Amino acid sequence: MGKQLGQGDIDALFAAAGANASAKPEGAEGEVVLERYDFSSAGQISNDQMRAISSVNDLFARNLMHTLGAWLRTPFKMKLVAGEQLPFSEFLERLSSPNYICSIRLEPLGAVGLLELELALASPIVDVLLGGVGRAWPARELTGIEDAILTSVVQMTVQELNLAWQSVGLEFVFEKRESEAAVARMLTSGEKTLCVSFEARMPEAQGAMNLCLPAVVLNAILRRLISEGDRPKRRSKEAQARVRQLMGEVKFGAALQFPSMRLRASELAALEPGMVLRLPLAKHAISELRVGGLQLGRAHPVRTGEHRGAQLEGAIESEDLSGVLETQSAAETMSVN
Known part of the structure; x- marks a missing residue:
């Protein structure tokens, strides 16, 4: 026959079960808190x-x-x-x-x-x-x-x-x-x-x-x-290619001119239509090509079809060209502001 439990044995079992439930295991930090999740919020943009x-x-x-x-x-x-x-x-x-x-x-x-x-x-x-x-x-x-x-x-x-x-x-x-x-x-x-x-x-x-x-x-x-x-x-x-293309359409002020010189006031005052003003320059002097007021190189004035042109003398360094364009862009930006 199986062993029969008395009332005292049953009370002891319930007491032991209650003690085990109330005791926390070592290193446990407490129960995990569950939060309600709304699945309709999936895909919500913050x-x-x-x-x-x-x-x-x-x-x-x-x-x-x-x-x-x-x-x-x-x-x-x-x-x-x-x-x-x-x-x-x-x-x-x-x-x-x-x-x-x-x-x-x-x-x-x-x-x-x-x-x-x-x-x-x-x-x-x-x-x-x-x-x-x-x-x-x-x-x-x-x-x-x-x-x-x-x-x-x-x-x-x-x-x-x-x-x-x-x-x-x-x-x-x-x-x-x-x-x-x-x-x-x-x-x-x-x-x-x-x-x-x-x-x-x-x-x-x-x-x-x-x-x-x-x-x-x-x-x-x-x-x-x-x-x-x-x-x-x-x-x-x-x-980058698009920016370069757009920058290529930007126009800068350019001039082909003689270098700076000094003339007597009396010669300027005596000028009349048809007169030839003698300049203190040699006959083979080369003109200056200026972009944005800065000298970019030296060139000869020539004819190209029905237009005037500038025949450059010598190579233009890319650093010089970049410096001229950046200086002109900065000057124009300051004038606009």
């Missing part, structure tokens, strides 16, 4: 990340303003209006109709974003590129030619996006124009998206451009964007 995004997109807006303005040869203003996190369903509700909306692939993430351009802004751009003055027409669907022209403008916009986001290794690839039905199937209605809105103005029209990106896949890139914020920026080869 305030620091939103500030970093605003900085990048503001750079994009300024670059696109100058690029499109120079290409269209008409005043074109663009600015960042807002950046906010929205459910994809709310982004769809804000879309105008008809519109121009295209899909853009985010590499190396493999995700897909959307770029919308209001037709109120698209029509004057097409009008300018077709030789018009940039007037807006009533909202309607684009013709095949107009669609092809606007696609080239959107591709230029995507290139500027790449320049703005290249510091974090994010590349935008233009895919195609999408129908409203195809756009609605790209993301789930409840998925969080980053919606960035821009406002563009032309002399006779204004409109909006909206960029929609899935927020979840951007978190890793955004963390890198914040970490890169405090590091010195390094220009890519493409950016």
Whole structure:
């Protein structure tokens, strides 16, 4: 037969169990505190990340303003209006109709974003590129030619996006124009998206451009964007080539002249039209080529076709040229300020 426990034995067992539960193991720091986690907050963009995004997109807006303005040869203003996190369903509700909306692939993430351009802004751009003055027409669907022209403008916009986001290794690839039905199937209605809105103005029209990106896949890139914020920026080869190209279009004041000399006041006072003023220079004296008031080299005045020219004598050192250009740039900057 099994052993039977009395009431005293049972009380002793319960007392021992209570003592073991109240005793803490050596080295234990206490119980782990559990916190409630809301899975709906997954993909939420922090305030620091939103500030970093605003900085990048503001750079994009300024670059696109100058690029499109120079290409269209008409005043074109663009600015960042807002950046906010929205459910994809709310982004769809804000879309105008008809519109121009295209899909853009985010590499190396493999995700897909959307770029919308209001037709109120698209029509004057097409009008300018077709030789018009940039007037807006009533909202309607684009013709095949107009669609092809606007696609080239959107591709230029995507290139500027790449320049703005290249510091974090994010590349935008233009895919195609999408129908409203195809756009609605790209993301789930409840998925969080980053919606960035821009406002563009032309002399006779204004409109909006909206960029929609899935927020979840951007978190890793955004963390890198914040970490890169405090590091010195390094220009890519493409950016360096672009800066060099733009600097090559800068114009500096230049003059081909005789070296400084002294003349008698009586000779200057006696000058009349047709007189020859004798200069204290040898007949083979070489003129000075000055850029920004600084001597760059020596040259002979010559004829080149229907224009005058300067035939340089001797080589110009690159250090001397750089010094002259930097000095002139600094002088012009001080005069503007």
